[in-house]
Amino acid sequence: MTTGLISLFLFPGLVFAIPAGWLFVWGEHKAVARMQRRIGPPLLQPIWDFVKLLGKRTPPRHGIEADLLRLYPALSVLALLGALALLPVFPAGGHGFSGDGVLLVALLELPSICFILAGFTSGSLYGEIGAIREAVLSVANNLVFLLAIVTIAVTERTFRLAELAGPSWNPGHWLGVVGILLCIPAKLRLNPFSTAGAEQEIYAGPLTEYAGAALGLWELAHGLEWVALTGFVATLVLPVGGPWWAHALLFVAIAFGQVLVLSTVAAATARLTLERSINFYWRWAAVLAVLAATSALCMRFHA
Amino acid sequence: MKVLDRLMQKARTKSIRLFHLNTGSCNGCDIELVTCLSPRYDVEQLGIHLEGSPRHADILCITGPVTRNTLEAVKQVYAQVCEPKAVVALGSCPASCNVFGGSPVIKGPLSKHIPVDVYVPGCPPHPDAIINGIAQAAAILAERGLPEAAKGATQQ
Numbered sequence: 001m002t003t004g005l006i007s008l009f010l011f012p013g014l015v016f017a018i019p020a021g022w023l024f025v026w027g028e029h030k031a032v033a034r035m036q037r038r039i040g041p042p043l044l045q046p047i048w049d050f051v052k053l054l055g056k057r058t059p060p061r062h063g064i065e066a067d068l069l070r071l072y073p074a075l076s077v078l079a080l081l082g083a084l085a086l087l088p089v090f091p092a093g094g095h096g097f098s099g100d101g102v103l104l105v106a107l108l109e110l111p112s113i114c115f116i117l118a119g120f121t122s123g124s125l126y127g128e129i130g131a132i133r134e135a136v137l138s139v140a141n142n143l144v145f146l147l148a149i150v151t152i153a154v155t156e157r158t159f160r161l162a163e164l165a166g167p168s169w170n171p172g173h174w175l176g177v178v179g180i181l182l183c184i185p186a187k188l189r190l191n192p193f194s195t196a197g198a199e200q201e202i203y204a205g206p207l208t209e210y211a212g213a214a215l216g217l218w219e220l221a222h223g224l225e226w227v228a229l230t231g232f233v234a235t236l237v238l239p240v241g242g243p244w245w246a247h248a249l250l251f252v253a254i255a256f257g258q259v260l261v262l263s264t265v266a267a268a269t270a271r272l273t274l275e276r277s278i279n280f281y282w283r284w285a286a287v288l289a290v291l292a293a294t295s296a297l298c299m300r301f302h303a
Numbered sequence: 304m305k306v307l308d309r310l311m312q313k314a315r316t317k318s319i320r321l322f323h324l325n326t327g328s329c330n331g332c333d334i335e336l337v338t339c340l341s342p343r344y345d346v347e348q349l350g351i352h353l354e355g356s357p358r359h360a361d362i363l364c365i366t367g368p369v370t371r372n373t374l375e376a377v378k379q380v381y382a383q384v385c386e387p388k389a390v391v392a393l394g395s396c397p398a399s400c401n402v403f404g405g406s407p408v409i410k411g412p413l414s415k416h417i418p419v420d421v422y423v424p425g426c427p428p429h430p431d432a433i434i435n436g437i438a439q440a441a442a443i444l445a446e447r448g449l450p451e452a453a454k455g456a457t458q459q
Contacts, residue, residue, distance in 0.1 A: 039345050049350075056387075
């Protein structure tokens with residue numbers, strides 16, 4: 001109970017996750033800026049952005065539509081904080097429960113569903129186009145994402161995150177990690193899979209009509225998505241054991257390293273069309289993921 | 304002035320999001336504005352960011368002499384930017400209609416239709432002048448966003 005509360009409110013939950021989310025968003029913009037030989041934003045930029053958005057006076061909206069538009073970003077932030085609380089950063093302390101991996105996948109998927117619904121609810125044409133793109137891309141990348149997690153789960157013979165944590169000698173574990181890494185750019189709407197929120201092309205996609213505090217919450221949700229997804233990968237590769245502070249520092253370093261690498265890839269690539277993005281996931285990544293999951297299953301029954 | 308007001312005022316000068324609207328410009332000023340985002344000037348280090356949606360913006364940067372076809376768009380986009388907001392007129396065209404003045408299809412200058420806070424003269428203006436104009440507009444915007452009582456305190 002105490003471990004659960006610490007995970008939810010302290011580390012890797014609320015107190016850690018929100019500053020970490022802002023740090024990761026800064027890392028994303030800084031990496032892109034450095035790739036373009038620019039200096040990039042100052043360290044506190046995401047915090048200034050958030051504070052400023054809280055002070056904007058948004059246009060009045062009425063009825064169920066207004067409530068829903070406020071609900072979606074709040075729900076995304078809450079789902080991601082829940083997902084972060086499930087991450088087994090210290091797996092030795094009796095962390096989690098049986099099948100918490102399934103809950104983690106559901107919580108990680110909720111922001112994407114809220115993003116799609118926000119696009120349709122906003123009533124903006126650009127929002128609807130962005131929502132359709134996000135929905136199609138979500139179906140494409142989730143196939144690979146789920147197969148990658150199934151590969152790891154089958155290899156380790158459990159869906160309990162505390163037992164999945166840490167590196168393994170089994171190649172299935174590493175194939176799964178690579179599969180998850182391939183899906184992160186699409187889940188975070190980064191180049192080359194940034195078609196859903198394609199800035200300037202369809203204005204801001206589903207967020208076109210958002211302003212003020214609700215937009216600030218969406219930006220916070222983006223930061224938390226960074227922490228949750230890269231943190232999940234970090235728990236899968238981080239060796240178990242050692243002093244807790246070194247373990248926590250290593251967790252942050254591995255997660256932040258992924259932010260820098262993925263942002264550098266985003267800066268080095270152009271936006272793919274929706275069709276090409278789907279081709280990438282269904283034609284190449286999904287074939288590899290199916291092979292990995294099948295071989296993991298075969299090896300399990302063989303053993 | 305309360306601490307929260309001061310924090311918000313500081314945030315408004317540190318986080319500036321622009322929306323760029325071309326109202327019939329020859330593209331000279333547009334190119335100079337985009338130059339501000341390039342590695343040489345890199346306005347992102349000052350917290351300035353170009354946005355795709357007017358709803359996300361704080362400052363509206365307008366180029367061009369306001370043609371008949373773009374007049375409604377100017378009014379609509381101005382209304383879509385959330386308060387507190389500021390308007391920067393880039394180049395000579397929105398200020399005086401420049402060489403296009405007198406044409407029946409030109410409805411400028413811009414100040415006839417929406418309030419303008421900062422004029423950046425030039426044909427086209429230098430990127431340094433544009434950045435200076437945006438910084439001035441951010442200072443105006445930060446002051447405008449304060450509650451009435453706090454505004455008096457700052458002026459004293």
